[in-house]
Amino acid sequence: MDIVLFTGRFACGIMGLSLRYRFVILSMTEPSKQSRTRPAGFWLRLYATLIDLTTITSVVVLAADISASFEFYIPQEVTILIFYTLYSAASLACGGRTLGKWICGIKVNRCNGNSVGTAASVIRALVVAISLCLVGLPFLFVAFRRQKRGFHDLLSGTTLRDMSVQEWICHLGRSSPAI
Numbered sequence: 001m002d003i004v005l006f007t008g009r010f011a012c013g014i015m016g017l018s019l020r021y022r023f024v025i026l027s028m029t030e031p032s033k034q035s036r037t038r039p040a041g042f043w044l045r046l047y048a049t050l051i052d053l054t055t056i057t058s059v060v061v062l063a064a065d066i067s068a069s070f071e072f073y074i075p076q077e078v079t080i081l082i083f084y085t086l087y088s089a090a091s092l093a094c095g096g097r098t099l100g101k102w103i104c105g106i107k108v109n110r111c112n113g114n115s116v117g118t119a120a121s122v123i124r125a126l127v128v129a130i131s132l133c134l135v136g137l138p139f140l141f142v143a144f145r146r147q148k149r150g151f152h153d154l155l156s157g158t159t160l161r162d163m164s165v166q167e168w169i170c171h172l173g174r175s176s177p178a179i
Helices: 033-037 042-069 076-095 099-104 118-133 137-144 151-156 165-174
Strands: 002-011 018-027 106-110 158-162
Touching: 042 076, 042 099, 042 106, 042 137, 076 118, 099 106, 106 118, 118 137, 118 151, 137 151, 151 158
Parallel strands: none
Antiparallel strands: 002 018, 106 158
């Protein structure tokens, strides 16, 4: 991304007024190789997961409240885990990102840069579900690795990349999350 900053001073003869100006021009060129390979960090991944879990939890709790009025019980904890696993697998298979990942500007790819297939997204979603059952402790593995890949990424052959600001802005209007 090319950022050009122009600064200057404009002087007006009337009453000795001077005006300073500054222009910033962003050039939307092809992102560099470095921005394509930068892994998404632990905190960014955590925020994306929390957005996804909050969304799924809201829907499941609303459905449970509606079903309770008809005297039908839905176990919320198990239902949230099942729906999150299905939602994550379907979203990653279709677009490589969930709603939370889309908002945070990260995308799941294969290690070779290709898009995530159905098998890899299902494996990844199942291992994430198992990690959530273990109180999320396996996710801490991401924080201490240089490549920022967790067990679910290693087993499914995926990696999360942090899109550059330029790439994220370009894709923000063009692509929507696969929900």
